[in-house]
Amino acid sequence: MKRLFRQQLNLSPKQYEGYWQRILREGVKAGELRADLDVPVVTYGLLGMLNWAYKWYKPRGRLGVREVAEQFSTLALAGLSVASPKTRPSRKRRR
Amino acid sequence: MKRLFRQQLNLSPKQYEGYWQRILREGVKAGELRADLDVPVVTYGLLGMLNWAYKWYKPRGRLGVREVAEQFSTLALAGLSVASPKTRPSRKRRR
Numbered sequence: 025m026k027r028l029f030r031q032q033l034n035l036s037p038k039q040y041e042g043y044w045q046r047i048l049r050e051g052v053k054a055g056e057l058r059a060d061l062d063v064p065v066v067t068y069g070l071l072g073m074l075n076w077a078y079k080w081y082k083p084r085g086r087l088g089v090r091e092v093a094e095q096f097s098t099l100a101l102a103g104l105s106v107a108s109p110k111t112r113p114s115r116k117r118r119r
Numbered sequence: 120m121k122r123l124f125r126q127q128l129n130l131s132p133k134q135y136e137g138y139w140q141r142i143l144r145e146g147v148k149a150g151e152l153r154a155d156l157d158v159p160v161v162t163y164g165l166l167g168m169l170n171w172a173y174k175w176y177k178p179r180g181r182l183g184v185r186e187v188a189e190q191f192s193t194l195a196l197a198g199l200s201v202a203s204p205k206t207r208p209s210r211k212r213r214r
Contacts, residue, residue: 058197065182065190068175069168076167087160095160102153103198 041067048104057104070100136162143199152199165195 029037044067051057073096081092124132139162146152168191176187 061194062182062186062190065187066194068171069191069194072168072171072174073164074167076163076171079167080163087157091157092160095157096164099156099161099164099198103194 041071044071051104056106058106061104066104073100136166139166146199151201153201156199161199168195 026037029035029040033040035043045063048057048063048067052059052063077092081089083089087095124130124135128135130138140158143152143158143162147154147158172187176184178184182190
């Protein structure tokens with residue numbers, strides 16, 4: 025697992041996790057993501073959601089990778105956003 | 120894993136997953152959960168979020184089981200609800 029991480033992402037799992045946390049923190053700071061959640065726990069939750077996919081995802085299953093990614097990003101963005109858009113945001117809020 | 124499931128829950132993993140799907144479907148039917156998500160994929164996402172915890176949760180860590188459960192349920196409910204309540208106050212421990 026660790027070797028695969030390094031090969032594919034050129035990151036250690038810890039670094040990968042760190043990037044996620046940084047992205048979430050930036051979103052909170054920008055006022056786009058809710059500030060009442062615990063960033064490390066939420067990061068683990070999201071990574072779990074993604075990492076667990078190897079248990080169930082079937083390349084020839086009902087939904088393709090893109091559709092699964094869309095489901096998960098819709099769910100996660102709705103859960104994390106301050107504005108909680110119920111449709112996939114087509115454009116970013118202007119700042 | 121399968122044996123543990125049966126011992127602890129008296130359910131097979133498939134049955135357990137089936138219960139989750141049923142709960143989500145009932146929520147959608149009741150108009151409480153959004154209808155635009157794919158129930159099986161969302162179920163896998165939520166189960167992944169929970170099941171992955173064995174990778175990172177530390178009983179003597181910063182947050183207790185109850186707090187992690189609260190974080191996850193806040194996140195999941197916000198992601199799944201039609202109304203998307205942002206109201207649940209998270210009592211994040213500050214140190």
